[in-house]
Amino acid sequence: MEQTKEIYALLNLIEDPDEEVFGAVSSRIVEFGRQIVPNLENLWENTVSEQVQNRIEILIHKLHVTDLREDFRQWSLAGHHDLMVGALLAAKFQYPDLTTAAIVQEIEKLRRNIWLELNNYLTPLEQVRIVTGILYGYFGLKGTETAYTDVNEFLLHKTLESRRGNQAGNGLLYLILCELLDLPVRAIGIPRQFILAYFKPGYSAEDLDQPISKIEFFIDPTSGMVFTHKDLELYFKRIQVPAVPSYFRPSPNKRVIQTLLLEMAKCFDNEKEYYKKDELDELADLLD
Numbered sequence: 001m002e003q004t005k006e007i008y009a010l011l012n013l014i015e016d017p018d019e020e021v022f023g024a025v026s027s028r029i030v031e032f033g034r035q036i037v038p039n040l041e042n043l044w045e046n047t048v049s050e051q052v053q054n055r056i057e058i059l060i061h062k063l064h065v066t067d068l069r070e071d072f073r074q075w076s077l078a079g080h081h082d083l084m085v086g087a088l089l090a091a092k093f094q095y096p097d098l099t100t101a102a103i104v105q106e107i108e109k110l111r112r113n114i115w116l117e118l119n120n121y122l123t124p125l126e127q128v129r130i131v132t133g134i135l136y137g138y139f140g141l142k143g144t145e146t147a148y149t150d151v152n153e154f155l156l157h158k159t160l161e162s163r164r165g166n167q168a169g170n171g172l173l174y175l176i177l178c179e180l181l182d183l184p185v186r187a188i189g190i191p192r193q194f195i196l197a198y199f200k201p202g203y204s205a206e207d208l209d210q211p212i213s214k215i216e217f218f219i220d221p222t223s224g225m226v227f228t229h230k231d232l233e234l235y236f237k238r239i240q241v242p243a244v245p246s247y248f249r250p251s252p253n254k255r256v257i258q259t260l261l262l263e264m265a266k267c268f269d270n271e272k273e274y275y276k277k278d279e280l281d282e283l284a285d286l287l288d
Contacts, residue, residue, distance in 0.1 A: 007036065011043050014059070015052045026059055034063050058275070064096040065279050072286050076254060084176045086257035087156040090264065093280065094151055103157045107173075110139060111180045118181065124198050124216045125226065127183060132224035135174065139163065143170055143222030146194075151267040154260060167194040168263050171221035175256065185219065186250035187259075190232070191241055194259070196221055199250060212248040258287040 013025045029036060037060055044056045071089055075081065084107065092098050117130045135141050144153055146166040152158040159165035159173055171187065171194045178185035184199040196219040218227050236243040251259070265280035 007032070007039060011039065014043070014055050015047075015049060022055065026055075026062065029059055030062050030066060034067060037063060061096075061276075065093070065283075068092060068096075069283060069286065072283050076287050081253040081257075083172070083179050083253045083256065084156070086253060087172050087176065087260070090257060090260050091155040091157050093261075093264070093276075093283070094155065095157070098157060103160060106160050107176060107180070110134065111177055113138065114177060115181060128185070128198060128217075128219060128226060131174070131177060131181075131183070131185075132219075132226075135177070136224045141165070141170060141173070141224075143167070146263075148263075148266040148269070151264055154264045154267070167220070167222050168260055171196060172256070172260065174219070174221045174224075187256050188215075188218075188249065189247050189251060189255075190235075191239065191247070193235075194221065194263075195219070197248070197250070209245060211245055211250070212243075215248060254287045258284045261287075 010025055010029055013021060016022055016025070029040075040056050040060055044053050047053060047056075068089065071092075075086055075089060084104070088098070088100050088103065114131055114134045117134070118127060122130070140163050141159075142164040144164055144166050146153075146168065152162070153164070153166040154169050156169070156172055156176075159169040165173070174196060175185065175187060184201075185196050186199060188195055188197045198216040198219065200214045200216055212229070215229070217229075218232055219225070220227065233243070261280050261284040265277045265284070268274065268276040268280070
């Protein structure tokens with residue numbers, strides 16, 4: 001972007017020690033949009049002040065999040081909420097320059113490997129065993145505990161790259177593959193868990209009084225392990241929470257991505273990065 005007198009003055013004021021002045025300068029710089037990023041990057045390369053570099057990095061991040069906010073708004077308003085698109089938008093919060101072609105190609109390879117093993121005569125359990133066998137056996141996906149210390153374990157491309165993720169990271173990949181394969185596996189809102197359920201025909205009626213009656217079985221995406229209604233009853237007894245029907249309704253894709261953003265936000269619950277927590281919470285609010 002051409003460096004006008006105003007831009008020159010604003011860039012110089014980035015180093016002002018007064019936080020109030022920097023706040024006003026930041027707001028004005030963000031109004032210019034991403035076209036001002038090259039000017040900021042040039043300043044970053046030509047300054048020796050670590051504080052100024054940190055401020056520039058925050059400004060570039062804010063400019064990126066402004067664009068991402070609009071992308072999420074458009075995705076939210078779309079008629080079909082493609083889960084992979086939503087997951088890649090979430091990943092771009094932390095990796096703004098992420099290219100998606102290789103990710104889509106990797107997922108397509110997994111989808112095809114599973115599809116070649118499926119047929120119309122398999123039971124629901126046999127179908128899921130094929131998905132699990134390819135994903136956790138052939139591909140080698142591993143599960144980790146959800147510790148909120150590494151946001152990468154929530155991100156689709158990092159789960160594919162490292163072949164390891166937490167319950168939400170692995171669950172998202174599992175759901176995307178099932179969506180591509182037209183398998184009726186959906187996320188459900190079990191407290192403190194990211195659990196998947198295989199639904200019987202007619203599962204899409206999300207206002208069912210007893211949605212649990214439409215569930216064949218449950219899947220823990222950490223390992224791909226299948227468990228029964230009885231197993232889940234024991235879980236609710238252990239956590240001493242009543243198993244209300246709403247916990248068993250299939251979550252829409254918007255809700256899945258909203259949950260992902262809120263979980264990612266917990267990774268930034270510290271003084272230095274709290275602004276990222278606020279930003280992720282705001283992005284999640286767009287999906288209400």
